[in-house]
Amino acid sequence: MEPLQDLNWLLSLGTFLPLVGVLLMLFVPKKDVDTAKTIALGTALATLAVGVVTALKFDYGQSENLQFFASHSWIKPISATYTIGVDGISLPLYLLSMLITVLVMIYSWNHVPSPGNAKAFFMLMLVLQTGMAGTFMAQDLILFFVFFELVLLPMYFMIGVWGGENRQYASLKFFLYTMFGSALMLVGFIALFVVTKNNAADPAAANFSFQWFNENGPDVAKNTAIWIFGGLFIGFAVKVPMFPFHTWLPDAHTEAPTQGSVILAAILLKLGTYGFVRIAIPFLPQAAVKWAPAIAVLAVIGIIYGALGCLAQTDMKRLIAFSSVAHMGFVMLGISTLTDLGINAALFGMVAHGLITGMLFFLAGSVKERYHTLQISKLKGMLKSMPKLGWIFGFCAMASLGLPGLAGFWGEFPALLASWSPAEVLLGNGHEGLFRVLTIIAALGTVLAAGYLLWLFQRTAMGEPAVEAAGDHHESDIHDVNAFEWAAWVPMLIGIVVLGVVPKLLLDLSDPGVQIITKVFKGGN
């Protein structure tokens, strides 16, 4: 099965186009805000157009195959290559990153958070876009690492400069956590390379491309593999974030500006889960089998812990942040089953969570802008004071709690099904009971999710609007959804419905690729 090499410049174009916009913006004087914003949005739209072309030219009949594949030598002495390509697993995320950037920019058009400086803010978003798209198209560990890290600094500044009151603490925490994870991850990458190279019949052929590790990684001795998997696990788990590495997330989300929260929730968290599906599990399947029960346990702890955390929050944004921990727990539970169903559900859940939680953060941002507070106790009767926004909020809450017919359902329900009957290699190790128990606990998590989301909706949207404005806001600030918000939100809302009704769209795309990953975990092997 040879990767398809047609249009092999398309991915590079889509990934690096935002940097061209950044270069252009450098020459725009700081005061000329509109030109800067226009260039940024124009670039993001052009990038999205490239993404659309990519989607149209993608051969859906061979979605398990890497397409738009290109491979060039890059850093010879360390055998790193510039190898890129997307398949059905990475394409949705690659496109999602482009879409989200455009929507966030539309939303930011007249919502640049304090202290202003729209030019720098938009430039950071473009740099972020390159890092995110690059991570999903990279087919080489070193290239992946470079893009994976590229998002770090822009996000750090986005939180630290444009964030809320506690922004400096939150941004530093985000940075150090991620840095710690990626340092161990890098050592894991190099160790994996050295070990596979020493094992190989022809060490000179060793390189950092995914293909090399797909072929040679499974042969790594089990004990070594378990250690290396540990390094990768910490790197990715911090990013996901999994319990107990999640503590940076509520702070980062709460303090980040709306735009930062949306990008963080919609794309950045997915870098971690994507890393598990694309790197850790297929490269080290033996170790994955050993680690899977532990991952499943941590995932379920995350689900329950996140849900309980939500129930205790008094701040709407912080509540949504904790719900992210719970949702990503479902994604990780799906991955830990090592089954087709579970991993497909996880990939679906990644996109769904991106759209739904992204939307929720948008809403939180708009509420904050109107009420100047996100204290749940001070928000009341949104359905009356701004009915459209209130109903959109209700819709997203329903989607988030996994209502059938909306996107959230297809991420959670199949994950639960899968964990009831995980891969045969796991059953063989006597983990059947463990996974059954975990399924039941995780199912309770969905009930809790319904609880905290409906309770949140009830407390903020229902009832009479507080006439006494509590000194935080003025009646005149409260207006319903404006044009920019509509433009930014409608595509996401459509996405939530369409994916909810026709989940096949994504599942058919990812399934062939997932089949290849899970082949080794099926019985008879």
Place this chain on the structure above:
Amino acid sequence: MFAFSSPVIDYHALAPELVLAAGICVVLLVDLFVPDHRRWITGTLSGLFLLGALLPVVTLAVIGDDVRSSLSGDGITGRYVVDNFALVLKALFLLAGYVVVLLSAHEIEEGGYYQGEFYVLLLSSVLGMVMMASSRDLVSVFIALEFLSIPAYMMAAWKKRDRKSNEAGVKYYLLGVFASAVMLYGMSLLYGVAGSTLLTDIGKSITLEGDKVGVQVLGVVFVIVGFAFKVSAVPFHTWAPDTYEGAPTPVTAFLSVGSKAAGFVGLVLMVYLAFPEARDVYRPFLWVMAALTMTIGNLVALKQTNIVRMLAYSSVSQGGFILMPLAMAFTDGSQEASLRAVVVYLIIYAATNLGAFAVVIAVSRKTRSGEISSFGGLFQYAPGLTVLMTLFLASLAGIPPLGGWYAKFGAFKAVLDAAGGWGYTIAIVGAVNAVIATAYYINIMREMWMKPAPDGDVTPIKVHGSVKAALVICAASTLVLGVLPGLIAKVGAITDLAGIAP
């Protein structure tokens, strides 16, 4: 019996040194005859001579891979050579010297310091470094080292009426000559064992076998200690922070990049040519030193409130990352990866660190302060400098896609290649330290981006043209080397180093 036969001089191979020597004379003379207000000419001339010296380096590189002995004749051949290793480092020293000239131009002129003399000393010191790259003999290594150090002692004390600068110079001088003495003693022991000053001859004799093992061990240890002072490795680093803080900032930039790199070049020559068989002595020694240097440099850097002192300790800790692969050289065939890691690290570190100092120079011209807090609010009134400083700091921290990541990557790969407990352990020590280091780099970023300007002074900073040029050179190199490290992929190949034991 010892009829004198005159050596054959390869003038082309010696041209960089000759151009620099001519430059020293010309600048000295010009300084005598130009009136005070035109003294800046000496700076311009020095820059031109440094670039002029680069020309023959380029032509030598273009001509081919042959090793040329600059001086050949009876018993002289092979003691002062031009190989690819030497060419790469000569180019590095000359370019670093040029950037330092750019950084000094305004600073030295404004301070009313002795411009002409300053540049003469700077050129002399660069000449010493260029010589170090070619030396393959104990005598020439030592002469090169003194040649580059002695002018540096004086430059450190250049702010004559400033007590701190005097302290800087005296401390650097006293510890420097002490280190030289220790090293010289070690060299005499090595000569006593080997009966030759040629490094490769010493390499054949220092086998840690036979009846002079004790002398051999002492010789190896003393020489390494001598160089450890030069590269400010813990526990021989105590001079560095005081000297860095007191010296004029361009000189600090020069010391932390140029003379440090020259020290490492000397160390590489020793480890690779003179001690390949003495692994059991230098490996534990360098290993412990690398671990200590990284860790202690980092921990002390965390507490600094003065930016130059912080950069000084950061440079101590970066030195640990260069020692790391060196300690593992000649362990399980990792000598190529190690040599490469050291050379690549030196190049990238030079570009990045000079850039960081350039920003410090530009900012402190306005704020007149070296405190980290004086960087507060920089993003509001000097966004360009802020972004550049962020790039340099991120590169020092090793965050892709800036040069520093590749330097660190190479160092890690070299020690992991030398599979085994020693390599794995130091790699983990290094990884933990890399994370600790980000804490103090990010602290400065936070100051620049997120804190208000101290006393609300937000008048823009005027960056002098030559400093701008230096910033552009450093930033471009830092970025390009991070994205396309393949450009310097060829440097540091083991075959570049003439006379290495196969």
